[in-house]
Amino acid sequence: MSVLNYQSRLADADAGPGSHRSHRRSGLAPKGYLWILPAFALCVGVIYYCVGYSIHISTLSWDGLSSHKQSVGLENYQRLLTDPLFWSALWHTLVFFIVVFAVQTSLGIVFAAMLHSKVKLAVVYKVLIFLPVVIAPAIMAPVHRNVLSQEGAVNWILSHLGLGSFTRSWLADTSTSLWSIVAVQIWSSVGVAFILFFAAMSQVDLDTLEAARIDGEGNIRALWHIVIPEVRGTIVALGILNAMAALRLFDFPYLLTRGGPVYSSEFPGVFIYREYAAAHAGYSSAASVMLLVIALLASVVMTLRARARK
Amino acid sequence: MFEVRHRINRVILQVAITVMVIPFVVPLYVMVKVSFSGAGLGNYKAVTEVPYFLYFFRNSALIALGVIVISYVLTMLGAYGFSKLAIKGREFFFWMIMGALTLPEVVLIAPLFPTWSKLGLYDTFWAVIIPVAALQVPFTLLLTRTFLDGIPNDLMEAARLDGCGSVRTFWNVIVPLARPMAAAIIVLVFINAWNAYLLPLAFLQNAEHEVVTQLPQYFRSQYSDDQTKQLAGAVLTALPEVIAYISLQRFFERGMAAGAIK
Numbered sequence: 360m361s362v363l364n365y366q367s368r369l370a371d372a373d374a375g376p377g378s379h380r381s382h383r384r385s386g387l388a389p390k391g392y393l394w395i396l397p398a399f400a401l402c403v404g405v406i407y408y409c410v411g412y413s414i415h416i417s418t419l420s421w422d423g424l425s426s427h428k429q430s431v432g433l434e435n436y437q438r439l440l441t442d443p444l445f446w447s448a449l450w451h452t453l454v455f456f457i458v459v460f461a462v463q464t465s466l467g468i469v470f471a472a473m474l475h476s477k478v479k480l481a482v483v484y485k486v487l488i489f490l491p492v493v494i495a496p497a498i499m500a501p502v503h504r505n506v507l508s509q510e511g512a513v514n515w516i517l518s519h520l521g522l523g524s525f526t527r528s529w530l531a532d533t534s535t536s537l538w539s540i541v542a543v544q545i546w547s548s549v550g551v552a553f554i555l556f557f558a559a560m561s562q563v564d565l566d567t568l569e570a571a572r573i574d575g576e577g578n579i580r581a582l583w584h585i586v587i588p589e590v591r592g593t594i595v596a597l598g599i600l601n602a603m604a605a606l607r608l609f610d611f612p613y614l615l616t617r618g619g620p621v622y623s624s625e626f627p628g629v630f631i632y633r634e635y636a637a638a639h640a641g642y643s644s645a646a647s648v649m650l651l652v653i654a655l656l657a658s659v660v661m662t663l664r665a666r667a668r669k
Numbered sequence: 670m671f672e673v674r675h676r677i678n679r680v681i682l683q684v685a686i687t688v689m690v691i692p693f694v695v696p697l698y699v700m701v702k703v704s705f706s707g708a709g710l711g712n713y714k715a716v717t718e719v720p721y722f723l724y725f726f727r728n729s730a731l732i733a734l735g736v737i738v739i740s741y742v743l744t745m746l747g748a749y750g751f752s753k754l755a756i757k758g759r760e761f762f763f764w765m766i767m768g769a770l771t772l773p774e775v776v777l778i779a780p781l782f783p784t785w786s787k788l789g790l791y792d793t794f795w796a797v798i799i800p801v802a803a804l805q806v807p808f809t810l811l812l813t814r815t816f817l818d819g820i821p822n823d824l825m826e827a828a829r830l831d832g833c834g835s836v837r838t839f840w841n842v843i844v845p846l847a848r849p850m851a852a853a854i855i856v857l858v859f860i861n862a863w864n865a866y867l868l869p870l871a872f873l874q875n876a877e878h879e880v881v882t883q884l885p886q887y888f889r890s891q892y893s894d895d896q897t898k899q900l901a902g903a904v905l906t907a908l909p910e911v912i913a914y915i916s917l918q919r920f921f922e923r924g925m926a927a928g929a930i931k
């Protein structure tokens with residue numbers, strides 16, 4: 360993952376002889392401020408403006424548009440911290456992250472290993488695994504609603520397998536709505552993991568693998584002892600990508616369940632949007648700020664841990 | 670990767686992967702099948718008769734184009750500056766931009782709504798293009814800077830000794846060198862802009878300004894829950910992406926995997 364490569368390069372530059380060269384470079388090179396200005400202005404302008412403005416809104420009682428604003432200090436935060444809905448949204452995010460990450464990684468590795476073996480029609484399998492990544496979640500949402508409905512494909516398959524007692528309306532059942540969203544996310548993101556592992560595995564040293572074979576290691580053991588350590592960097596990168604995806608999740612829960620039934624599949628993104636749409640801009644922004652703090656902490660912790668492992 | 674010497678193992682492997690791929694195909698199969706059930710082609714006809722049907726596609730294309738142009742230009746300029754030119758406090762500025770990588774887009778709605786209204790940008794494509802680009806650029810900048818950092822500086826030195834200023838070096842050396850990166854960036858940004866749902870939902874109001882991701886939902890709000898027409902709408906809106914992916918497979922896969930490989 361480039362984030363990690365980049366950081367290790369930074370570390371090299373701090374310590375190694377590379378730092379000397381980079382000093383020489385900056386001494387001779389022309390000034391670059393004007394070159395970075397447009398990107399800096401757009402990103403920092405939009406993003407820090409929004410974050411700052413959100414912090415301001417979070418101290419208000421405001422409907423989001425009218426001129427009637429009332430400052431309420433930290434009241435929104437006090438309410439938020441005792442709001443069980445917000446906490447359950449965060450809990451769902453954690454569960455979602457762990458399960459999606461685990462399943463996506465294992466399936467991605469298995470698919471990549473299989474398609475690196477001699478399989479016929481490999482391109483077809485590759486396209487079918489990756490297609491769900493390309494199609495917009497909002498476009499697929501009605502399809503998933505249909506597949507998971509009472510008369511949908513999941514129940515059809517279950518009843519033909521003799522598991523008719525398990526059939527239900529998956530999205531309308533409080534005990535399965537969250538897991539349905541987890542499953543849909545897995546469906547639409549295994550392709551990313553697969554492509555990453557497929558690329559990483561093409562760099563595994565075939566001689567090492569061959570040597571292990573001669574030592575009598577079977578396919579599964581070779582995968583576990585030689586291939587997986589080689590793709591550890593990809594696993595870490597996927598962990599970071601998944602954590603970010605979990606924290607910003609909106610399209611699937613909003614379009615499949617609206618966070619329901621009875622908030623059983625609530626996520627922070629849906630929570631924030633619903634409060635905002637209900638003209639509680641202050642409360643919604645307090646949740647935004649909390650989410651940002653959590654996202655920032657998560658990324659700092661993960662990059663530090665990733666760096667420590669190197 | 671897996672070694673399959675015996676014929677029987679080869680068959681087992683083939684069967685195993687086929688069974689494992691089935692769950693990925695089911696929704697796509699259902700999508701096409703249900704879209705033709707009931708009124709058959711009539712479902713598609715009904716979708717094309719949605720007011721401003723072609724506008725959905727045109728609008729998505731315009732927004733994607735705007736985001737791609739802005740992201741590409743800003744990324745190239747910025748990556749060259751960060752990677753090859755003299756900037757005091759380089760890493761500080763860089764990490765300020767990278768801070769945006771963790772930003773969930775839902776956070777932008779409350780502050781941008783009154784801002785766009787005040788600036789007269791609400792319900793214009795800029796209201797979507799600007800925030801989508803601002804969320805894309807940090808990532809593409811990170812990828813491209815990492816890519817340029819891998820190119821030896823001797824090349825820039827040589828260009829400079831030949832009398833190239835930074836503008837000509839950029840144009841004659843950096844842009845051509847970064848071309849493989851450009852394809853990946855364009856694909857990545859295209860997918861994210863074309864698939865955007867929340868920001869268009871929040872900032873575009875007029876029916877003639879809606880985008881493709883809103884088309885399948887049209888039949889949910891209008892006629893309670895008309896599944897067959899929703900799925901016909903899903904097929905029609907997914908089609909451009911599917912065609913683009915299948916014809917440009919390599920670029921799509923590289924775009925999604927960009928930077929993840931050393």
